[in-house]
Amino acid sequence: MSVKKIQTDVQIKRALTRISHEILERNSGAENVILVGMHSRGVPLAFRIRTLIEIHEGRSVDVGSLDIGLYRDDISEKPQPTMKPTDISVDINGKIVVIVDDVLYTGRSIRAAMDAINDLGRPSQIQLAVLIDRGHRELPIRADFVGKNVPTSKEEDVEVRIIEVDGVDEVIITSEIGLAEGI
Amino acid sequence: MIKDTVAKKLLKQNHLLDLDGFSQSDIQAIFDNTDSMMEVLDRGIRKVPALRGKTVITLFSEASTRTRVSFEQAGKILSADVINVSSDGSSSKKGESLYNTALTLQAMKADAIVVRHQHSGAGYFLAQQMRSTSIINAGDGMHAHPTQSLLDLYTIKKHLGDIESKRVVIVGDLLYSRVARSNLWGLTTMGADIVLCGPNTLLPQDFLDSRLDDVRHPFKNITIENDINKALNGANVVMALRLQSERQKAGHLPSLREYSRRFGINSERLKLAHPKAIVMHPGPMNEGVEIEPDVAHGQQSVIESQVTTGVAIRMAILYDLITGNRPEKEL
Numbered sequence: 001m002s003v004k005k006i007q008t009d010v011q012i013k014r015a016l017t018r019i020s021h022e023i024l025e026r027n028s029g030a031e032n033v034i035l036v037g038m039h040s041r042g043v044p045l046a047f048r049i050r051t052l053i054e055i056h057e058g059r060s061v062d063v064g065s066l067d068i069g070l071y072r073d074d075i076s077e078k079p080q081p082t083m084k085p086t087d088i089s090v091d092i093n094g095k096i097v098v099i100v101d102d103v104l105y106t107g108r109s110i111r112a113a114m115d116a117i118n119d120l121g122r123p124s125q126i127q128l129a130v131l132i133d134r135g136h137r138e139l140p141i142r143a144d145f146v147g148k149n150v151p152t153s154k155e156e157d158v159e160v161r162i163i164e165v166d167g168v169d170e171v172i173i174t175s176e177i178g179l180a181e182g183i
Numbered sequence: 184m185i186k187d188t189v190a191k192k193l194l195k196q197n198h199l200l201d202l203d204g205f206s207q208s209d210i211q212a213i214f215d216n217t218d219s220m221m222e223v224l225d226r227g228i229r230k231v232p233a234l235r236g237k238t239v240i241t242l243f244s245e246a247s248t249r250t251r252v253s254f255e256q257a258g259k260i261l262s263a264d265v266i267n268v269s270s271d272g273s274s275s276k277k278g279e280s281l282y283n284t285a286l287t288l289q290a291m292k293a294d295a296i297v298v299r300h301q302h303s304g305a306g307y308f309l310a311q312q313m314r315s316t317s318i319i320n321a322g323d324g325m326h327a328h329p330t331q332s333l334l335d336l337y338t339i340k341k342h343l344g345d346i347e348s349k350r351v352v353i354v355g356d357l358l359y360s361r362v363a364r365s366n367l368w369g370l371t372t373m374g375a376d377i378v379l380c381g382p383n384t385l386l387p388q389d390f391l392d393s394r395l396d397d398v399r400h401p402f403k404n405i406t407i408e409n410d411i412n413k414a415l416n417g418a419n420v421v422m423a424l425r426l427q428s429e430r431q432k433a434g435h436l437p438s439l440r441e442y443s444r445r446f447g448i449n450s451e452r453l454k455l456a457h458p459k460a461i462v463m464h465p466g467p468m469n470e471g472v473e474i475e476p477d478v479a480h481g482q483q484s485v486i487e488s489q490v491t492t493g494v495a496i497r498m499a500i501l502y503d504l505i506t507g508n509r510p511e512k513e514l
Contacts, residue, residue: 067219070233070261075506082212083219119228 002175006150009169012131012162015147016045019129020052022145027096030057032124034092036064038101038113039084044164045131046100064088066099071112092121098145102160104130107141132171134158189307190327197504198310198318201327202368210336210372213499217337220495220502223260234263237505240288243299243321244270244281249466249490250321250331254297257497263294263505285309289316294505297321303361317504325359331465332365334496336373338489339420342461347374350457352414354380354446355424355473358387358435362465363424367402377405380414381446384435411446418456422463423448423474439472449475453483461485 007015027033030053037046043065050063069083099113114126129145134152148171152158156175161168191204202210223231239258241251251267258265268288270276275284281300288296295317298306303324310318322328339346351370357363357379370377383391390407408414415421426442436442448462462474462484470476479486 069216069219070223070231070502075233080506082215084215085218086222115232119231120226 004173005170006158006173007132007148007171012147012169012171015131016048017052019145019147020049020056023049023098023127023129024053024057026127026144030059030061032094032096033098034062034064034088034090034095034123035098035100036066036088036113036117038099038109039065039067041102041160041162041165042066042100044162045102049100049129062090064090066113066116068109068112068116071115073108073112086116088120092117092123094122094124096125096127097123098127098129100129102131102162103158104128104133104141104143104146105136105158107137107139110141111139131160132158190329193307193310193318196310197507198306198313199329199500199504200306200310200318200320202329202332202365202372205368205372207372207374210333210369213333213496213503214337214340216499216502217492217495220257220498221492223498224491224495229260230262231260232262233502234258234261234294234505237263237294238266238292239263239295239297239501239505240266240268240293241297241299241321242268242284242288243297244275245299245301245322247299247321249493250299250328251297253490253493254319254321254330254497254501256494257501260494261498261501263501266293281305281309282312285312285316285318289313295319295501298323300324303327319500319504322361324361325364326361327365328361328465329365329369330493330497330500331362332369333500334489334493335362335366335422335463335465336369337496338463338485338492339375339461341492342485342488343419343459346370349375349419350378350417351375351420351422352378352380352418352456353422353424354411354414354448356385356426356430356435357381357390357424358385359427359430360424366422367405371402371404375404375420377402378408378414378418379405380408380411382436382442383409385430411452412455415452415455418460420461420463421448421453421456422465423468425465425467426469426473428469443472447471447473447475448478450477450481453478453481459483463489466490 035046035050037043046063050061053061065087067084067086127144130143131147133143133146133149156173158173160171163169188204190201193200241254243251255265293316297319299321300323303326305323306318306320353363430436464486468479470479
């Protein structure tokens with residue numbers, strides 16, 4: 001099996017810093033913004049973006065966590081992982097919700113996340129921030145803020161590892177049959 | 184360690200019959216999903232699409248309010264279609280067997296059948312016949328009531344932080360109680376210290392004998408105490424069981440009044456328990472017999488919270504079994 005590191009801890013930090021600036025620029029500040037991290041790795045990433053926004057803006061933003069277990073479209077097709085609690089304690093009506101996730105792939109998780117958010121209220125906008133966009137969308141969904149675009153083949157696997165969950169900050173790409181050209 | 188019991192094997196085929204053979208991590212996994220379900224229950228709009236297009240049928244041959252309604256509520260919040268069948272209005276009145284009724288419901292594409300039956304083992308029998316339908320035991324005779332036990336365990340954990348080493352006193356009709364039986368499995372697995380309290384006529388004989396011979400039953404952390412005041416001393420959880428008036432007619436008790444005087448949970452006796460002890464009851468209550476109204480509705484009572492938890496636990500169970508959140512669905 002081939003393994004390649006495509007982002008180091010420093011590169012992840014730079015990407016998150018840029019994303020946090022882009023979120024502020026797009027939304028003219030952090031006033032109406034709520035960051036919603038998707039379990040598991042999106043949640044600590046959302047908290048990191050919050051810390052960065054606090055450093056630049058000197059003000060706090062709300063962070064929530066979201067589990068999409070009850071909204072997936074493949075519930076009957078394969079065993080589902082144990083759920084983690086959804087915790088969005090602030091009113092999202094009229095707010096700008098920024099969904100934060102580690103990898104954007106087919107877009108199906110984001111579709112489920114948008115359905116879950118709509119059940120909790122009616123935000124004025126939903127935006128999407130991801131650390132890695134690896135392509136192969138199956139739905140008309142795109143990210144507003146991307147850490148790094150990584151062309152992949154479907155046989156490969158992109159793994160984001162972060163300190164809060166995995167004890168290390170890195171992004172690796174693995175493949176059973178050798179990596180695609182140009183990575 | 185008890186492994187691969189019938190209930191555990193059937194769980195792998197997406198049936199829930201009892202808690203014997205469940206490990207702490209099996210129970211913890213159910214609790215984790217229950218946390219998510221509690222969050223859904225707290226929402227303004229309680230509806231999620233998880234079980235859209237799935238059918239849950241409740242098949243009850245005994246009276247029930249909270250178990251049947253909470254399964255129905257749980258299924259509806261998860262967007263399943265829930266159909267209620269009671270033996271009074273069904274073909275079982277015409278003499279159809281439970282077996283044929285269940286096959287009929289399976290043929291109608293029920294994804295899960297929630298069964299309550301007066302005969303112990305009814306759910307096990309059905310589960311072994313089903314090809315594509317999950318069986319959930321909602322009480323079989325005096326044998327088991329696993330979802331009640333799971334909601335009891337979850338309630339204890341939420342109120343006391345942990346179950347391990349907590350002194351749990353179960354008072355009352357232990358001979359006929361399926362709630363107590365499932366709770367013995369669940370509580371011992373979670374490491375509680377269990378005290379059973381009641382008159383000897385309402386305690387299972389094997390348990391009484393085990394005071395002499397501890398191989399007669401598999402439970403290690405159980406003590407039997409006939410004196411309620413000694414039993415309650417330092418208790419963290421006081422669980423009163425329903426005393427059915429039939430027990431007096433069957434000769435197990437001289438009178439309900441005497442039972443109430445000797446074993447009823449009142450506020451005076453509750454002072455013997457830990458100051459932060461919680462009072463539980465699986466319902467329905469006979470207030471004034473096994474529990475006094477001021478205790479049942481008092482500061483330490485978590486009886487209503489048990490009912491709310493019951494909906495979330497049943498949501499987690501329906502979700503787990505119907506989505507096939509278990510290895511191997513074939514028989």
